[in-house]
Each structure stands twice: as structure tokens, then as C-alpha cells.
Amino acid sequence: MRNVLFATCFGAMATFAAGAATANDELSKMSQNPKDWVMPAGNYENQRYSKLNQITAANVGKLQVAWTFSTGVLRGHEGGPLIVGKHDVRPHAVSKQGLCS
Numbered sequence: 001m002r003n004v005l006f007a008t009c010f011g012a013m014a015t016f017a018a019g020a021a022t023a024n025d026e027l028s029k030m031s032q033n034p035k036d037w038v039m040p041a042g043n044y045e046n047q048r049y050s051k052l053n054q055i056t057a058a059n060v061g062k063l064q065v066a067w068t069f070s071t072g073v074l075r076g077h078e079g080g081p082l083i084v085g086k087h088d089v090r091p092h093a094v095s096k097q098g099l100c101s
């Protein structure tokens with residue numbers, strides 16, 4: 001039993017010493033570009049922080065709604081948009097008429 005415990009602990013230490021593994025190295029690389037929002041929380045650290053500087057403390061009060069879209073669902077929707085390059089990827093909702101985008 002002692003040998004099994006030692007082997008398990010040694011294996012875990014070796015794994016951490018080798019470096020943290022990420023689910024997708026390409027996604028991690030893409031998240032380095034501040035103009036891209038490739039994960040729901042921005043990055044693997046879930047910081048939800050953007051380095052973009054167009055919105056500041058001086059102009060945040062002047063923001064206005066640019067557009068809205070109703071899916072017909074009265075409850076909230078899960079998930080936010082992802083931005084990759086010039087592509088804005090939003091979750092889809094299904095209505096009685098079919099897929100809404």
C-alpha cells in the first residue's frame with residue numbers, strides 16, 4: 001500500500017513538473033491576441049478582462065444600445081459571443097419556426 005501511495009504521489013509530481021497541459025494549444029495561442037475573445041471567459045484563467053482601451057472611465061457613461069434581437073424566449077440565454085478575427089460567433093436559439101441566428 002505504501003508503494004502504491006508513493007508511486008501515485010511521484011507520478012503526480014512528475015506530471016506537474018512537466019508543465020501544465022492545456023486542452024488546445026492553438027486556442028491558447030489565439031487568446032493572446034487582445035482583439036480576439038476565443039473562450040467564454042476570455043482565457044483559460046477565466047479573467048474576463050479585455051486589454052482593449054476604446055471604452056474608458058471617461059466615455060463609459062455615453063454607451064448606448066446598438067442593436068437588440070428577440071428570440072421569443074422569455075428566460076435568459078446561456079453563453080456569450082466569441083470573437084475570432086472578423087467573425088462574431090453567437091449561440092443560436094431554436095424557436096417554433098426553426099433556427100434563429
